[in-house]
Amino acid sequence: MSSESKVNWPRLYAVVLGELALLILIFYAFTKAFA
Amino acid sequence: MRPIDWVVLIGTLVTIVAYGTWKGRHKKDLDGYLLAGRQLKWPTIALSIMATQASAITFLSTPGQAYTDGMRFVQFYLGLPIAMVILSITAVPIYHRLKIFTAYEYLETRFGVGTRTLTSLLFLIQRGLSTGITLYAPALIVSVILGWNIHVTNVVVGLLVVIYTASGGTKAVSRTQVHQLLIALGGMAVALIIAIHSLPQEVTLVEAFRVAGRMGRLNAIDFHFDPKTQYNFWSGLIGGAFLALSYFGTDQSQVQRYLTGSSVAESRLGLLINGMVKVPMQFFILFVGAMVFVFYQFVAPPLFFNTIQRAKVSTSQYAAEYEKLEAQHQTQFTEKRADVQRLLTAMRAHDDAATAIATTALREVQERETATRTAAASLINRTQPGADNSDTNYIFLTFVIDYLPAGVVGLVLAAIFCAAMSATSSGLNSLASTTVVDIFRRLGKPHATDAECVRLSKLATIAWGLFAIAFAEFANRLGSLIEAVNKLGSLFYGTILAIFLLAFYTKRVSGTAAFLGALIGEAAVVWCALATDLAWLWWNVIGCVVGVVAALIVQRFVPEQQGRGTRDEGSADGGLGRGTEPA
Numbered sequence: 011m012s013s014e015s016k017v018n019w020p021r022l023y024a025v026v027l028g029e030l031a032l033l034i035l036i037f038y039a040f041t042k043a044f045a
Numbered sequence: 046m047r048p049i050d051w052v053v054l055i056g057t058l059v060t061i062v063a064y065g066t067w068k069g070r071h072k073k074d075l076d077g078y079l080l081a082g083r084q085l086k087w088p089t090i091a092l093s094i095m096a097t098q099a100s101a102i103t104f105l106s107t108p109g110q111a112y113t114d115g116m117r118f119v120q121f122y123l124g125l126p127i128a129m130v131i132l133s134i135t136a137v138p139i140y141h142r143l144k145i146f147t148a149y150e151y152l153e154t155r156f157g158v159g160t161r162t163l164t165s166l167l168f169l170i171q172r173g174l175s176t177g178i179t180l181y182a183p184a185l186i187v188s189v190i191l192g193w194n195i196h197v198t199n200v201v202v203g204l205l206v207v208i209y210t211a212s213g214g215t216k217a218v219s220r221t222q223v224h225q226l227l228i229a230l231g232g233m234a235v236a237l238i239i240a241i242h243s244l245p246q247e248v249t250l251v252e253a254f255r256v257a258g259r260m261g262r263l264n265a266i267d268f269h270f271d272p273k274t275q276y277n278f279w280s281g282l283i284g285g286a287f288l289a290l291s292y293f294g295t296d297q298s299q300v301q302r303y304l305t306g307s308s309v310a311e312s313r314l315g316l317l318i319n320g321m322v323k324v325p326m327q328f329f330i331l332f333v334g335a336m337v338f339v340f341y342q343f344v345a346p347p348l349f350f351n352t353i354q355r356a357k358v359s360t361s362q363y364a365a366e367y368e369k370l371e372a373q374h375q376t377q378f379t380e381k382r383a384d385v386q387r388l389l390t391a392m393r394a395h396d397d398a399a400t401a402i403a404t405t406a407l408r409e410v411q412e413r414e415t416a417t418r419t420a421a422a423s424l425i426n427r428t429q430p431g432a433d434n435s436d437t438n439y440i441f442l443t444f445v446i447d448y449l450p451a452g453v454v455g456l457v458l459a460a461i462f463c464a465a466m467s468a469t470s471s472g473l474n475s476l477a478s479t480t481v482v483d484i485f486r487r488l489g490k491p492h493a494t495d496a497e498c499v500r501l502s503k504l505a506t507i508a509w510g511l512f513a514i515a516f517a518e519f520a521n522r523l524g525s526l527i528e529a530v531n532k533l534g535s536l537f538y539g540t541i542l543a544i545f546l547l548a549f550y551t552k553r554v555s556g557t558a559a560f561l562g563a564l565i566g567e568a569a570v571v572w573c574a575l576a577t578d579l580a581w582l583w584w585n586v587i588g589c590v591v592g593v594v595a596a597l598i599v600q601r602f603v604p605e606q607q608g609r610g611t612r613d614e615g616s617a618d619g620g621l622g623r624g625t626e627p628a
Contacts, residue, residue, distance in 0.1 A: 017310055023130045026320045030126040033324050034278075037119065037265035044258025 046446075046454060053455030057228065058462055062209050065221040065470075069213015074495040078214035078502055079146055079478045085305040089219055090315025093302045093471075094293070095323065096222035096229075100468030101182040101461045103330065104229055109437035111334025112341075115264040117276045119331055121531075121582065122324045124286025125293075129320030132294045133313040135549055140300065141309045146482045147475075148300040148545075155548040156556035158487065163560060164541055165483040168297055169476060171537045173509060176472035177516025178529055180206075183465040184517060185438065189352060199517045202465065207510035210470040211503045215305060218470045225463035230326070232460025233333055236441075239449055240336040245343050252389055253339045259388065259404050260342075260411055262335045265328070275580045284582030287589055288531070291538035293319075295545045298475035337444045342385050348374040348418065350436035350443045354425045361428045370421050377414045384410055469513065477505035532581045536574060539588020540566040546589065547596050554600050562596025 046054075076082060085093075110118045145151055149168070153161040183202050188195040209217050244253055257263050267277045274280065293299045293316065306312030348371050349355050358367045384407040391399035422434040445457045481502045486493055493501075540563050547554045547562070554562075569591040570584045579587070 017314070019133075019313070022317060023133070026126050026130055026317050029321055030123065030324065033328075034123065034266065037328070038268075041258075041264055041266045044254050044263045045261075 047451045049452045050455030050458070053452055054459045054462070057456075057459035058205065058466075061221055061225060061463060061466065062205055064224065065209030065217040066212050068220040069209065069217030073214060073216075073499060075146070075498045075502070077216070078499045079474075079482070080301070081214070081216035081219055081305040083305060084307050085219060085311065086307065087311045087314035087318065089223055090303050090306050090311060091318035091322070092226050093219040093222045093305075094299060094315055094319045095326070096226040096464070096467040097298055097302055097471035098292075098323075098468070099226065099229065099326070099464055100179045101465030102179060102468075103327075104233060104461050104464050105182055105185075105441055106438050107327070107330045108334030108337055108441035109439070111262060111331040112338045112440045113437055115262045116328070116331040116335055117264050117267055119265050119324065119328050120267070120276050120278055120281030121285050122289075122327050123278065123281040124283065125289040125323050126320035127282075127286045128289035128293055129316045131290060133316050136294045136545075137303065137312045137316065138309050139549070140304060141306070141312065145304070147297050147479050148295050149297070149479065149483045152544060152548055153487075156544070156554075156559045160544060160556050160560050160563070161483060162488065163563060164295070164544055165479050167537045167541055168295075168479055169484075171534060172296065172298055172472055172476055173512055174516055175533050176469055176476065176509070176513040177519075178533070179465060179468045179472060180513050181517035182438070183462050189439065189442065196518065199514050202462070203469070203510050203514040203517070206466045206469045206473065207507055210473050211506040211510075214499075214502070215301065215474055218467075218474045219302065219305060221470070222467040225467040229460040229464040229467075232457040233330060235453055236445060236449065236457050237329075237333045237336060239453065240333065240340050240444070243340055243344075243448060248343075248389065252392065253336065255392060256342060256385055256388065257335045257339050260338070260407065262338050265331075272583060273578050273580055275582065280580055280582040284580075284585055287542060287585040288535060288538055288582065291542035291545075291585060291589070292534065295541045296475075296534075296538075297479050298471045301475050301478060302471070334441060337441060340444065340448075343382060344448075345375065345378045347443065349421050349425065350439035351425075352439075352443075354429070354434070354436075358421075358425050358428045363424050363428055367421065367424055370417055370424065374414065374417050374421075377410055377417060381407065381410045381414065473506050473509050473513070476509040477502045480505040480509070535581045535584045536570055537567070537588075539570055539585040539590075540592050542585070542589045543592025543596070546593055551597075554596050555603055557603050558596045558600035561599045562592045562594075565595035565599075566590075566592025 071077075073082070107118065140148065140151065143151055143154070147165070149161045149165045152164055180199060180203050184195055184198040188198050209221065241250060241253065248256075254263065267274075268279075269277060270279045271277060272280075303312040303315050306315060347355065348367075349358075358364065384403055388400065388403035388407055391403050422436075426434040445454055449457060481498050485501060485505075486498060490497075543566050544559055544563050547559050566588045570588040573579050573584050573587055574581070
């Protein structure tokens with residue numbers, strides 16, 4: 011992952027934002043599960 | 046502190062300072078000194094970015110936040126990954142193409158020297174002050190633990206950082222940050238394991254979660270919108286994204302980290318990895334605080350965690366009143382522990398009705414305990430008007446000192462010091478860069494040689510180190526430190542972001558309009574801070590939106606020819622005039 015040509019940028023951006031969405035869901039479930 | 050703790054603490058710090066000095070020992074030109082020769086790879090950049098943001102305040106104050114207020118502070122970071130993606134797409138290619146030393150250099154190519162100087166000065170004020178707060182945190186630890194004079198402690202810690210930052214420049218800063226962050230996270234992981242292990246044997250991990258949850262300490266997400274609430278989903282996602290855009294996109298302490306990348310790809314990857322790791326990392330640190338909270342449901346906590354303030358009130362005219370509050374607090378703790386036991390028994394029996402009753406009783410006694418703690422804080426304030434009456438920053442530290450085994454105390458303290466040193470070194474490093482590149486070399490001596498600039502950068506690092514040490518003297522009046530740093534930043538970040546957005550995305554806005562728009566945006570932020578109850582995360586949005594809209598309106602009334610900035614031909618690193626449009 012050290013060269014520009016090897017990285018699919020749109021996919022990597024989607025992964026970052028997808029991870030954020032997943033974390034929000036997990037945190038919400040965490041909040042509800044133990045409230 | 047036992048001898049083994051001292052060995053671990055001193056050994057770690059000496060190794061880090063020696064390593065940093067050794068790594069930066071080679072003679073450098075300005076590019077080598079300020080940007081590590083633009084040769085760093087993404088793992089170093091990512092860890093350096095994270096270490097710059099994660100100061101000792103993060104590791105000290107954040108667990109305390111979770112203890113007193115639950116985990117909702119994690120929402121503050123929700124906008125960060127979005128900002129990382131936006132910056133990777135927009136700012137990183139522009140900065141790389143221009144081969145600039147500071148983010149503010151870019152503004153001159155677009156708006157002229159006035160706007161560049163204004164933003165540089167705003168940065169120098171804000172970062173200079175917040176570096177002082179960053180330095181204060183570990184000094185606070187040592188002064189509380191060892192009873193050292195906090196003034197002396199500030200100087201000692203500050204000088205340690207200055208040694209390798211001034212001598213080695215950015216390369217020394219970035220290389221040491223990798224190790225410092227790993228040590229800091231390792232220390233927190235050990236503290237978490239021990240906190241969980243120290244719970245009564247019959248309490249399982251899930252039960253610990255349930256106790257924390259029932260007492261409002263696992264409240265990670267709150268979708269309820271309220272502009273006066275500091276931390277909810279909306280303020281974190283929107284306000285936090287604006288704050289992160291400004292902090293990572295325009296604050297030299299961060300921009301300098303990814304300007305060291307050997308290519309656009311390396312810098313982008315560094316930012317994006319930060320976007321992926323930061324939120325879980327903050328969740329983890331808050332979770333440590335939540336588990337410390339659970340621990341103190343079974344072991345009596347002090348009424349007030351700041352031992353120095355506690356000692357002062359105990360010898361004042363309010364001593365009897367404080368003693369009465371302590372007795373009341375002890376009774377409430379006994380009552381609360383019994384309620385926790387009742388709750389656990391009810392949950393184990395799957396008795397929903399008994400669980401509900403125990404939860405209600407627990408929350409009621411917790412409210413009374415909070416009231417007792419508030420009364421103690423108020424008593425401390427009466428004893429010493431203007432004294433720090435918040436003990437948030439001392440909670441995690443007290444747990445570490447009182448309950449962690451020999452050696453581990455030294456490790457956690459080393460972790461906290463490492464974090465402090467890494468954030469302070471980035472701050473000083475960026476302050477020196479901006480002072481030399483944007484002020485001295487631009488306004489004072491455009492034809493200065495590289496050797497002169499490197500020498501001056503070293504002197505500027507030392508000077509800013511002394512300034513930070515001086516400001517640290519005032520930091521004990523700022524309450525929760527992590528909030529203080531972010532609040533201070535939020536006074537300026539929105540306005541600075543407005544200027545950069547105008548530069549990136551508008552072609553017709555002139556330097557005059559951007560300058561006036563920024564002043565109007567800053568005035569709006571100051572008004573919000575002084576005259577409204579608006580939560581501070583929203584100041585970033587207000588400063589940015591008002592700044593952009595005001596500049597666009599002003600632009601309608603100023604002549605068109607001011608749209609492009611000018612730059613002296615004789616400026617030392619000329620050539621910035623090329624390619625100023627967004628990629």
